[in-house]
Amino acid sequence: MVTNNQLPPANHPTHYWHALADGRLQCDVCPRECKLHEGQRGLCYVRGREGDEIVLYSYGRSSGFCVDPIEKKPLNHFLPGSSVLSFGTAGCNLACKFCQNWDMSKSREMDTLADSAMPVKLAETALELGCRSVAFTYNDPVIFLEYAVDVAKACRELGVKAVAVSAGYIQDAPRREFFQYMDAANIDLKGFTDVFYRKICGGELQNILETLRYVAHETNVWLELTTLLIPGENDSDEELDAMTRWVVSELGPDVPMHFTAFHPDWKMRDTPATPPKTLTRARQIALTNGIHFAYTGNVHDPAGGSTFCPSCHEVVIERDWYQLGFWGITAEGRCHVCNFPLPGVFEAEPGHWGPRRVPVKLLE
Structure with a gap:
């Protein structure tokens, strides 16, 4: 394990903000545009005003590190079978009533961030552990943009990929900087109505x-x-x-969609869990509307978790939960039956990490 980890600063300068005529400072990272007096924090909790600037309080600090299968992010077409070093911080810029990581994303205690790791240390640790990528997950990385970008830059120098798991609630300028350094992203499309986003998530669909x-x-x-x-x-x-038709027309049929099961949590404990048949129905609607790769998640469904060639419909990646089985993608990234080019980031051989989840403690 790499040692001599530099301790993170108490706060970190940011640059997506501007001063208002009334003396407040406006944060410009996300559409909330929090307007802050001295000592106030934004809704995300990890960005706040100190003096004449807005700083990031969670730089170099994490709620914990874990090595996961990449399929857990979920990413099914990005280095399948590989391991990813996952971590998050605290806070969030949405207010989803169903949040299943609420203990971290809704935390108002900096003690949640008990582990520390500066960017180079994280990249070196991922390399040591044999992880092909580092994932910013558990809470939304757009709120710790400066930290995520610096980690991604350090990873790129060592040949480690950067993965963002995000709700995508971010303004144009920071969006361009953030995704410039990401290699893969799983973005939540939480619903497809303005009412759902406003009532359940506290956000805006159009952004x-x-x-x-x-x-x-x-x-x-x-x-x-x-x-x-x-x-x-x-x-x-x-x-x-409506959602799946929009994805096909606006993003293209090759963007994989994952339909996952809700279980009662946080402020929606009285809402029943999602029946497996709902996920199967959603997957079928997506496929009927032209989505080439539609998956079910949070349920045991080998067919819904496996990848099928959109041309000949043969299995090309067999999955049971996070365990890969049959591998039918050629070294050139094509279907083994019909030679159809499969979209994604594939290597000649799949990874062999399997379903393991291994907590990691970074040494100082």
Whole structure:
């Protein structure tokens, strides 16, 4: 293990903000545009005003590190079978009532950030552990943009990929900087109505759609989408039909979609868990509307988790939970049956990490 880890600063300068005529400072990272007096923090909690600037309090600090299968992010077309060093910080810039990482994303205690690691240390640790990538996950990395970007830069120098797991709620200028340094992203498309985003998530759908268009068409980031289906909230045939048609027309049929099961949590403990048949129905709607790769998640469904060639419909990657089985992709990234080129980031052989989840303690 790499040692001599430099301790993180108590705060870190940021540059996406400006002064208002009334003396407040406005944070310009996300559409909330929090306007802060001295000593106040934004809704995300980790960005706040100190003196005449807005600083980041979570730079170099984490709620914990873990080595996961890349499929858990979920990313099914990005270095399948490989391991990823995952970590998050605290706070979030949305207020999703169903949050399943609420203990971290809604934390208002900096003691949550008990582990520390500066960017170079994180990149070196990922390399030592044999991880092909580092993932910013558990809470949204756009709120710790400066830290995530510096980690991604350090990773790039060592040949380690950077993965963002995000809701995509971010303004244009920081969006361009952030995704410039990402190699892959799984972005939550939480629903497909303004009402759902405002009532359940405390955000705006149109900003998310702008982020998705930007990543799909103006970057080289490998993109996959996740929608957590909540009974009675975002799982109607009409909404799923509209969403999947939009993805095909605006992003393209090769962007994989993951439909995952909700379980009662945080402020929605009285809402029932998602029936597996709902996920199967969503997957079928997506496939019918032209999505080439649609998956189910958070349930045991080998067929819904496996990858099929969109041309000949043969299995090319067999999955059971996070365990890979049959591998039918050639060294050139094509279907072993019909030679159809499969979109994604593949290597000649799949990784062999399997379903393991291994907590990691970084030594100082």
